[in-house]
Amino acid sequence: MSSGSRKFGLSKSKITSFEQCPKRLWLQTHRPDLAELDAGAEARFAAGHEVGDAACSLCSGGIMIEAEPDLAAALQRTQELTSASAQDPLFEATFAHDGVLVRVDIMEPDGLGGWHVAEVKSSTSRKDYHVADLATQLWVLREAGVQVSSAAIRHLNNQFFLTDEGNYHGAFVDTPSLEDAKPIALKRPKLVAEIRSVLDGEEPARDPGGHCHDPFPCEFVAYCSRDLETARYPISSLPRTGKQLAAKWAEHGIAELKDVPAGSFTNAVHARIHEAVLSGVAYHDVDGARRIVDDWTFPRTYLDFETIAFALPRWLGTKPWEQVPFQFSAHIEDCEGQITHREFLSLDGKDPRRACAEALVAQIPQDGTVIAYNAAFERACILRLAERFSDLADDLKAIAARIVDLLPVTREHWYHRDQGGSWSIKAVLPTISISGDYAMLDVSDGSAAQLAYLEAIAPATSEVRVAELAQSLRTYCAKDTYAMIEVLWHLIGAK
Ligand code: SF4
Known part of the structure; x- marks a missing residue:
């Protein structure tokens, strides 16, 4: 080991960064100025802290060991509290070995002189990198002379429903992980x-590659991608097996779909995309689209939800990470082609489900087709509301039963090479409409809508700001549903 290396103190999160990508940890250490945190990073950290606090609150009599401002004192205090006679759970117990610092989420005495170690995670299942995190702690604990009798990933329980406000008993489950972590x-x-x-x-x-987003979005993607020559129509953009096909063609020095000889793809969708790339002419099966869409009765309601999901359920009857609709937009098209718009938005921070369910029943026409893009999501949202509110269940189920999906119709009957292998509404719209760009909107995707919602319900947010956020959310959600109209009309050659 060189004399310089000691100055780089390590932690379990730094080791996780290294295991994701050695360059990531190197940049975090030497060039943190190059990092670009994504907009959701802060919300993810906040959610993680909230889950950690809830897990601690369930261990009665636990002692928190603060590492700030005096790390040495935290190490000393941990040593005292992990003596053989310890009887209380410890939170953030702090240990160091060989320059690696770990703070253990929860340690619970087993009554026999040993400890149960719990690594708290906000997911609803155990991931591989969780076990690697735990392994780092087990190694340091062993070197510190602490006897660990059992260890687990304590993650959220996806069978848990909040039935009593603020009561999270049952919200966590331990997945035993000692044996899996030992070899690591x-x-x-x-x-x-x-x-x-x-x-x-x-x-x-x-x-850069797939590892840049797994297990975490890397903050250096922009830096690492700066000089890459990117293909205009990459083979990797082909749906489903694009990455494997890209690897195969890379052996021939080919990354561009344009450079792949005609007739090389046997998969019908791949062949269609390839042809559109080579010819520069969009694939468009108007008759095929009409044969499906002609059966969609009027009035046609184009429906889209925006949802929020909390790691720890906040509202009675919800479970961890349940998608709760706080907004919908509905554009309604009559048989004359006249369009009206209806919407719902809840930004008061209260459970929006009842108001949303009532608004759906009141605002969605009682007949005609309901059109969604990737309809399983909208259908599931409505059926969850039906399950929750028995008095509205019949009306809500009737809406759900009339939902059809515009996405597969688009996928089967339209492809423009600028879609880049995607049929998301945001990829399709710019290829058919001059009003198709979402980039100018303050809220331009579902993640941004969730962040806007969280900001709007935060107690410190001013009324003026809430009004701005409400307007941005309304504009965004309405654009999504109007986009569906534009896509459908374009598919059938109506405009
Ligand atoms: S962007 Fe990718 S390659 Fe660059 S440091 Fe991050 S993980 Fe590594």
Whole structure:
């Protein structure tokens, strides 16, 4: 180990970064100025803290060990509290070994002189990187002389429904993970030495790829992609097996669909995309689209929800990460082609489901087809509301029963090469309409809508700001449903 490497203190999150990509940890250490955090990062951190606090609140008598402002005091206090006679759970117990600092989410005494270690996660299942996190802790704990009798990933329970406000008993389950983590822990000394060696060296070479988003979105994607020559119509953009096909054609030095010889793809969708790329002419089966759409009766209601999902359920009867609709937009087209718009938006922070269900029943016509884009989502939202509100169930189920899906019709009957292998409404619209660009909107996608909702319901947000956010959300959701009209009309050659 070089003398310089010691200055790089490590932690379990840094080790996780390295395991995702050595270059990521190198950049975090040496060039943090190049990081570009995505807009949702803060909300994710806040959700993680909320889940951690809830997990701690369920361990009565627990002692929090604060690492700020005095880390040495935290280490000392941890040592005292992990003595053989310890009887209380510990939160954020702090240990260090070989320059690696770990703060253990929860340690519970087993009554026999050992400890149960729980790593708290806000997902509803255990992931591989959770076990790797745990392994780092087990290694440091072992070196600190702490006896660990069991260890688990304590994640949210997807069978849990909030029935009593603020009561999260039953919201977590432990997935035992000691045996899975042990072999990884054994390899930690070697890995830590490798990390130090990398951090002591020059910036590692690594091209961006799938690892840049798994398990976390990397904050250096813009930096790492800056000089890449990107294909205009990459083979990797082909649906489903694009990445494998890209790897196969890369062996021939080909990344561009344009450079693939005609007739090379046997899959019908791939062949259609390839042909559109080579010819520059969009694929458009007007008659095929008409044969389906002609059966969609008037009035046609184009419906889209925006939803929010909290890791810890906030409203009675909801479960972890349940999608709760707080907004919908409905454009209604009559048989004359006249369009009217209806909408619902709840930004008071209260459970929006009852008001949303009532608005659906009141505002969606009682006959005609209801059109959604990727309809399973809208249908599921409505059926959850029906399950919740028995007095509205029949009306809501009747709406759900009339839903059809515009997405597969679009996928089968339209492709423009600028869609880049996607049939999302945001990919399709710019290829058929000059009003198709979402980029100018303050809220331009579902994630931005969720962040706007969270900002609007925050107590510190001013009324003026809430009004601005409401307008942005209304504009965005209405654009989505009007976009469906434009897509449908274009598919059948109506405009
Ligand atoms: S963007 Fe990708 S290649 Fe670059 S540091 Fe992040 S994970 Fe590594």
